[in-house]
Amino acid sequence: MHAVLSCAHDALIRDIEPVPVGAEVLHVCFPWSEDFAAQVKAYADEHGAGLVVVHSTVPPGTCDPHGWVHSPVRGRHPHLAPALRAFIKHFGGHHAAEAAQAWEDAGVRTRVHTLAADTEAGKLWELVQFGVQVRVEKAIHAWCAERGLDADVVYRQMAETYNDGYADLGEHRFLRPVLAHMPGDIGGHCVRPMAALLDHPLAEMVTRGLDS
Structure with missing residues (x-):
């Protein structure tokens, strides 16, 4: 985030830890926990931030009650700077337009929404959809292995030619x-752990193990 924003606001961007400085805008990027809201409030009070922008993946309903803006991050770790520049960055909440302006100044395309809960839920549903797709691929692969069938044909080749046909048809x-x-x-540090923040049977499909 520093790499992206500093191109337009170099003198204004810095990490607040361990530097005891005031901050007009506080960008929050640490992981969710049960103490998340209390920790963010403590940082905002400590540094006198008038605007808080939460980029972390959090449960719907985390930011709106506090007047914070939510803006999810997309991309693959650890190469997030190119992803932040490539994706439209969504901002949700009462001060979303204000929060988005710095990113527009840095050349990032943005989209503003009234509720932080919409972007909070949107990020979680993106992760859950990907997790379900991974579960489908693993299920087909295991099903083929049990029957001596070629999963490359059953899953990949059929899907690729399916996509080619519909692409040709527009x-x-x-x-x-x-x-x-x-x-x-499912590996990684975000898909399964973060899916647990969404209360839905599809999210449970992602969070449970292969043998569940």
Whole structure:
């Protein structure tokens, strides 16, 4: 985030830890926990921030009651700076337009929404959808292995030619992901842990293990 914003606001951007400075805008990027809201409020009070922008993945309803803006981050760790520049960055909350302006100044495309809860939920549903897609690929791969069938044909080749056909017809709404098979359960630090923040059966499908 510093790499992206500093191109337009170099003199104004700095990490607040361990530097005891005041801050007009506080950008929050640490992981969710049960103490998250209390920690953010403590940082905002300590540094006198008038505007708080939460970029962390959090449960719906975290930011709006405090007047904070939520702006989810997309991309693959650890190469997030190019992703922050590539994706439209969504901002939700009462002060969303104000929060988005600094990113517009840095050349990032933005979109503003009235409620932080919308972007909070949107980020979680993106993760859950990806997790469900991974579960589908793993299920097909295991099903094929049990029956001596070629998963490359059943899953990848069928899906790729399916997508090619609908793309040729201009029906891009029907295109679906084609994922490479990775042994084991869903890895990484965000998809399964963060899916647990969404109360829905599809999220439970993502969070449970392969043997559940």
